[in-house]
Amino acid sequence: MAYKQHKLLLILSFASFAIQYLYNFLHFSMEKLLVAENVSKSFGDFKALNKISIEVPKGSIFGLLGPNGAGKTTFIRIINQITMPDTGHVILDGEALQPHHIQHIGYLPEERGLYKTMKVGEQALYLAQLKGLSKQEAKVRLKHWFERLEIGDWWNKKVQELSKGMAQKIQFVVTVLHEPKLLIFDEPFSGFDPINANLIKDEILKLRNDGATVIFSTHRMESVEEMCDHIALIHKSNKILDGKLIDIKRAYKSNTFEVGIHTNDPNGVTSALKERFEVFPASFKSINDELQYKIKLPANASANDLASYLISKGQLTHFVEVIPSANDIFIETVQKN
Amino acid sequence: MNHLSLIIKREYLNKVRNKSFIIMTFLSPLIMVGIFTLVAYLSELNNDKIRTIAVLDESGLFSDQFESTPGLQYTMLNGVTLAEAKITSEENGDYGLLYIPKTDSIKALSNATTFYSEDSPSLMVMDDIEDAIAEKANTLRLKEAGIDAQTIKSLRIRVEANLETYKGEETSKLGSGLKLAFGGAAGYLLFMFIIIYGNMIMRSVIEEKTSRIIEVIISSVQPMKLLLGKIFGTTLAGITQFLAWVILIGVLSALMTSILGIDPTSVQAPQQEMLESGGLATDSMVQEVMMEISKLPIANLIVMFILFFVGGYLLYASLYAAIGAAVDSETDTQQFMLPILMPLILAVYVGFFTVIDNPHGTVSQVFSYIPFTSPVVMLMRIPFGVPLWQQILSVVILFATFIGTVWFAAKIYRVGILMYGKKPSYRELIKWLKY
Numbered sequence: 001m002a003y004k005q006h007k008l009l010l011i012l013s014f015a016s017f018a019i020q021y022l023y024n025f026l027h028f029s030m031e032k033l034l035v036a037e038n039v040s041k042s043f044g045d046f047k048a049l050n051k052i053s054i055e056v057p058k059g060s061i062f063g064l065l066g067p068n069g070a071g072k073t074t075f076i077r078i079i080n081q082i083t084m085p086d087t088g089h090v091i092l093d094g095e096a097l098q099p100h101h102i103q104h105i106g107y108l109p110e111e112r113g114l115y116k117t118m119k120v121g122e123q124a125l126y127l128a129q130l131k132g133l134s135k136q137e138a139k140v141r142l143k144h145w146f147e148r149l150e151i152g153d154w155w156n157k158k159v160q161e162l163s164k165g166m167a168q169k170i171q172f173v174v175t176v177l178h179e180p181k182l183l184i185f186d187e188p189f190s191g192f193d194p195i196n197a198n199l200i201k202d203e204i205l206k207l208r209n210d211g212a213t214v215i216f217s218t219h220r221m222e223s224v225e226e227m228c229d230h231i232a233l234i235h236k237s238n239k240i241l242d243g244k245l246i247d248i249k250r251a252y253k254s255n256t257f258e259v260g261i262h263t264n265d266p267n268g269v270t271s272a273l274k275e276r277f278e279v280f281p282a283s284f285k286s287i288n289d290e291l292q293y294k295i296k297l298p299a300n301a302s303a304n305d306l307a308s309y310l311i312s313k314g315q316l317t318h319f320v321e322v323i324p325s326a327n328d329i330f331i332e333t334v335q336k337n
Numbered sequence: 338m339n340h341l342s343l344i345i346k347r348e349y350l351n352k353v354r355n356k357s358f359i360i361m362t363f364l365s366p367l368i369m370v371g372i373f374t375l376v377a378y379l380s381e382l383n384n385d386k387i388r389t390i391a392v393l394d395e396s397g398l399f400s401d402q403f404e405s406t407p408g409l410q411y412t413m414l415n416g417v418t419l420a421e422a423k424i425t426s427e428e429n430g431d432y433g434l435l436y437i438p439k440t441d442s443i444k445a446l447s448n449a450t451t452f453y454s455e456d457s458p459s460l461m462v463m464d465d466i467e468d469a470i471a472e473k474a475n476t477l478r479l480k481e482a483g484i485d486a487q488t489i490k491s492l493r494i495r496v497e498a499n500l501e502t503y504k505g506e507e508t509s510k511l512g513s514g515l516k517l518a519f520g521g522a523a524g525y526l527l528f529m530f531i532i533i534y535g536n537m538i539m540r541s542v543i544e545e546k547t548s549r550i551i552e553v554i555i556s557s558v559q560p561m562k563l564l565l566g567k568i569f570g571t572t573l574a575g576i577t578q579f580l581a582w583v584i585l586i587g588v589l590s591a592l593m594t595s596i597l598g599i600d601p602t603s604v605q606a607p608q609q610e611m612l613e614s615g616g617l618a619t620d621s622m623v624q625e626v627m628m629e630i631s632k633l634p635i636a637n638l639i640v641m642f643i644l645f646f647v648g649g650y651l652l653y654a655s656l657y658a659a660i661g662a663a664v665d666s667e668t669d670t671q672q673f674m675l676p677i678l679m680p681l682i683l684a685v686y687v688g689f690f691t692v693i694d695n696p697h698g699t700v701s702q703v704f705s706y707i708p709f710t711s712p713v714v715m716l717m718r719i720p721f722g723v724p725l726w727q728q729i730l731s732v733v734i735l736f737a738t739f740i741g742t743v744w745f746a747a748k749i750y751r752v753g754i755l756m757y758g759k760k761p762s763y764r765e766l767i768k769w770l771k772y
Binding site (some may be wrong): 043044077080081082083099102105107108109111112113114115116117118126127129130131171174 | 340343344347351355544545548549550552553554555556557558559755757768771772
């Protein structure tokens, strides 16, 4: 009897742990690490940011996009407390931004560099200590990172002896060394060769998987495509778009399909298609000698209808929904505004 | 370790380990002592040459008038004509030939005497000769007029006024000279310190901008802390260098004196003489100097020196830092340097001309309240006795301005360090204050 009671108690406590864990997990995944509300900033007569509100979910990679001079850097500097906003406020992990929060942020600015005449190791130690690490702790972590990125033998080199890419690696290490909750990378891949850019990309993804949240500002749309879960688009000091990248893509797709069809009567099929649908020329790589078109369907039409129609006209060799790339969305939205 | 001490430590070590800093620390005293030694050595060498002057005195009045000195020797020629004398003198390689003709009256001598030489003779030698002739001629003239030269000599008196303040403090010209020396040294030291290390701070700010590390740093620390850390770190390096200079110059001077037997400080002697209205024997002079020093308000001097030095230096240092932040490279600093250098140079000029002339004149007084000139000017006035309330007022004005300047500099600094690629105008700088 006593044994059974114990068993029951054990199961109950397990269950409660599980529920709590699940609840935490859900709560965690919903939580925003960084919330900016109505942030505005003017420099003299120039309005650099106009009531920008952004929410960065915990554990996401958040792409902050926009043309040159849109206000991205000003916004990032406000998060880093380098510049103070005129109005609005920023909340980091539930607390209004305070000086001590700089320990929880790692920032790799676009305009970046190192002291040229200082030795690499000494300099990395100095920057790490400024971020609040003790000297011993910083040394241990630096050794680890230097080995990981295979730059261990640079410790006693002076920065001016390093190439640009090498210096960038050190800056990356210094940015992430204090294991911040929030990492902000402004054009992180500039100055890297493709191999090292890939290495850094993998490191960023790894950091995200380990629980860090990443804000990522770049003009390289292919890396946005590859890495970002969420994006916000800033144009002329205003936020003009934000949300999950998938949702945005869904909103921007136009029910258009890229098709290839092999037929003995190309002219007949072409005119038949043009009669029924909105048809645009298309060209994609193929081993077949077929007709290639982009076909835009009305909003209520389904892909299946198009497919079965095409099959009735010939051999269907290619059928893909056209999903707008981040690049397309960027250009379209900016031009529209 | 907190941020400020980290930054100070880095700035200090970075400066002190810098190759050109180390070279300058050791080279400057070497050059200075070297140059003084060289000049002392050369002027000694110059005086070593014995000049011989042949004298052909046809009047026969001046034979006993020319006394040879170590540097100058006279040889009397007798029973030769002028033409012969010229030839002998030139053949002997004499410095020159002095010809005094036989004249009817002594008065006629005044423009009958001729000096023949290869090149034009040194002014000092000519003065000596002319003085010697004039003295003898005067005596002879007095004799002609029936006046005994000896009587006149004994009747002549020398006046040396005793100096005393209304409060009964005895002063002396020597004391005034010492006061000038103290004030001048303090003012000049401050001036040099500002120029050398203000520039160093400016360069260090520019370096952080051009190397683009600034944004990384200020995402970790507040710009104000970085600015202060930079100023303090560089200043400590400056003090280190200054101390090294003082010690090295002392050691080197001692070495030079003992090895070569040349005293580099002797070159400055004419200046000292001028200041101290010299003519005193060495022993009593040392005593008197010590006594005058003990009369100076030493404690007041030291306290005020520290206050004005710190206030004045920080005032200018923060301005230098602001300039560094406003520009992109050192070549762009010129237009902003002028407004800084102008009051500094003015202060030194006012100090060395107006204060020396009249330590308590209106100009001296006004400039010792204007905060951009007061550190130098007031430091030079204090040894002459400035009422305490005036000193305190000046210090208060200085520190109030210092706070204002630091605020201004910090504003410019905050904005400037993140501005790349364009050289700002003054109007833009004013705009930055509102950001």
